[in-house]
Amino acid sequence: LLPRRGFAAARFPEDFTWGVSTSAAQIEGAAEIDGKAPSIWDVFAQQPGRIADGGTPEIACDHYHLLEEDIALMQGLGIGAYRFSIAWPRVVPDGIGRQNEQGWAFYDRLVDRLLAAGIKPMPCLYHWDLPQALQERGGWLSRDSIAWLSEYARAACKRLGDRVDTWFILNEASVHAIFGHGTGEHAPGIAGGNDGVLQALHHQNLAQGAALRALRQERSGLTLGTVLSLQPVVPETESRVDHDAAIRWDAVWNRLALDGLMRGTVPEVLVPTLGKVVQPDDLDLVKTPVDLIGMNYYSRCTVRHEPGRLLDVGWGRPHADRFTAYGWPVEPQGLKEMLLQLKTLYGNPPVLITENGAAYADDPRGGPVQDDERITFLRDHLLALQEALEEGCNVKGYMAWSLLDNFEWQMGYKMRFGLVFVDFDNDRKRIPKASYDWFRRVVGTGIPA
Numbered sequence: 187l188l189p190r191r192g193f194a195a196a197r198f199p200e201d202f203t204w205g206v207s208t209s210a211a212q213i214e215g216a217a218e219i220d221g222k223a224p225s226i227w228d229v230f231a232q233q234p235g236r237i238a239d240g241g242t243p244e245i246a247c248d249h250y251h252l253l254e255e256d257i258a259l260m261q262g263l264g265i266g267a268y269r270f271s272i273a274w275p276r277v278v279p280d281g282i283g284r285q286n287e288q289g290w291a292f293y294d295r296l297v298d299r300l301l302a303a304g305i306k307p308m309p310c311l312y313h314w315d316l317p318q319a320l321q322e323r324g325g326w327l328s329r330d331s332i333a334w335l336s337e338y339a340r341a342a343c344k345r346l347g348d349r350v351d352t353w354f355i356l357n358e359a360s361v362h363a364i365f366g367h368g369t370g371e372h373a374p375g376i377a378g379g380n381d382g383v384l385q386a387l388h389h390q391n392l393a394q395g396a397a398l399r400a401l402r403q404e405r406s407g408l409t410l411g412t413v414l415s416l417q418p419v420v421p422e423t424e425s426r427v428d429h430d431a432a433i434r435w436d437a438v439w440n441r442l443a444l445d446g447l448m449r450g451t452v453p454e455v456l457v458p459t460l461g462k463v464v465q466p467d468d469l470d471l472v473k474t475p476v477d478l479i480g481m482n483y484y485s486r487c488t489v490r491h492e493p494g495r496l497l498d499v500g501w502g503r504p505h506a507d508r509f510t511a512y513g514w515p516v517e518p519q520g521l522k523e524m525l526l527q528l529k530t531l532y533g534n535p536p537v538l539i540t541e542n543g544a545a546y547a548d549d550p551r552g553g554p555v556q557d558d559e560r561i562t563f564l565r566d567h568l569l570a571l572q573e574a575l576e577e578g579c580n581v582k583g584y585m586a587w588s589l590l591d592n593f594e595w596q597m598g599y600k601m602r603f604g605l606v607f608v609d610f611d612n613d614r615k616r617i618p619k620a621s622y623d624w625f626r627r628v629v630g631t632g633i634p635a
């Protein structure tokens with residue numbers, strides 16, 4: 187799978203935004219330093235058997251102490267924007283009330299250094315690391331979460347709003363709901379079944395609306411968005427039951443967030459279950475407009491009818507010939523399909539690809555990491571993105587997941603998504619991979635050759 191050479195790829199538009207993406211719990215470390223309180227992931231990772239090889243977010247990439255070096259790596263790529271997340275329990279340790287000055291000082295420094303390096307900071311308020319204190323009050327299963335998130339959003343804007351004009355509210359509410367509150371594979375580890383998923387998802391959607399309103403009230407002229415995990419859902423076989431399973435999974439995976447945000451509706455198949463949770467006027471709040479959709483894309487979802495699982499849906503065998511080390515299918519055309527859905531079904535909103543990338547088994551022993559498979563993966567997705575642009579999709583930019591190998595949730599440190607290798611056994615030393623140099627050329631020329 188060597189990169190194809192010597193074909194003429196088109197050039198991306200001049201004003202296309204290039205960037206990289208990370209999240210706080212996955213890179214920062216310093217989990218108990220300078221007043222940071224535990225997040226649900228710090229607590230979850232302490233429970234035996236939850237994370238591969240017993241990995242924890244405690245040190246991660248130690249980005250908290252190495253941020254200058256990491257910004258230099260970003261500068262080396264020539265990127266114009268950086269999406270990171272703010273660790274809520276670092277800045278508001280109990281989730282509400284008292285703020286932690288030392289925590290904010292870190293994000294002040296990060297924002298100032300990014301601006302000095304010519305890189306636009308695009309923070310995301312919430313990338314799955316709820317303060318444990320709020321989990322103890324019910325977390326996303328409580329409607330109080332609406333007030334918690336909007337108060338935190340307001341505080342963030344008061345602190346950083348003079349220098350940050352682009353904000354994302356949530357990361358992948360559906361994934362957080364399904365794996366954190368349905369199956370329990372992610373923190374907070376609640377195996378709450380269908381009810382858990384739909385409650386956690388609806389409350390996040392509501393809280394997102396309230397946070398958007400709080401930010402608009404705080405300041406005018408902000409560009410506000412939220413980040414969705416969007417994957418075309420396809421049935422494993424053509425059978426009726428697999429087809430119906432795909433409709434149900436699409437409803438919870440993509441539509442509940444999209445229909446709610448863009449149309450103020452709930453997908454038909456979810457109405458019976460959600461009926462108990464949705465209150466009058468809820469859909470008005472969910473429909474609070476955004477200026478930008480952040481879209482994370484990794485692959486399609488192939489599903490089948492499987493009684494006993496969430497919504498009686500199980501993972502099916504993907505219709506793909508290539509897979510990453512994580513076992514995810516490589517399906518660049520799915521990116522274009524999803525963008526076309528946004529265009530035709532939701533009025534072609536402005537989209538920033540906020541994550542796209544792949545885990546491969548990189549090994550730096552014996553020289554530089556020659557990660558040709560990752561280069562092929564990224565290039566094939568950028569080519570699919572160009573096809574979508576040619577068909578009129580409103581895509582403003584592309585961010586690679588991720589700058590660094592990092593704490594990959596329940597997989598611990600076993601899955602590496604970085605353009606830069608991190609030696610977790612040796613002072614978290616950073617070693618740029620071949621994909622880093624490749625991406626630098628793409629950013630510089632606008633051509634994904």
Ligand code: GBH
Binds near residue numbers: 482486
């Ligand atoms: C993102 O979630 C997260 O935002 C980020 O923090 C994380 O590090 C990154 O992905 C990499 O994992 O191919 O049918 O088996 C991604 C959510 C859910 C996307 C599972 C891929 C696989 C479905 N992912 N999905 S399948």
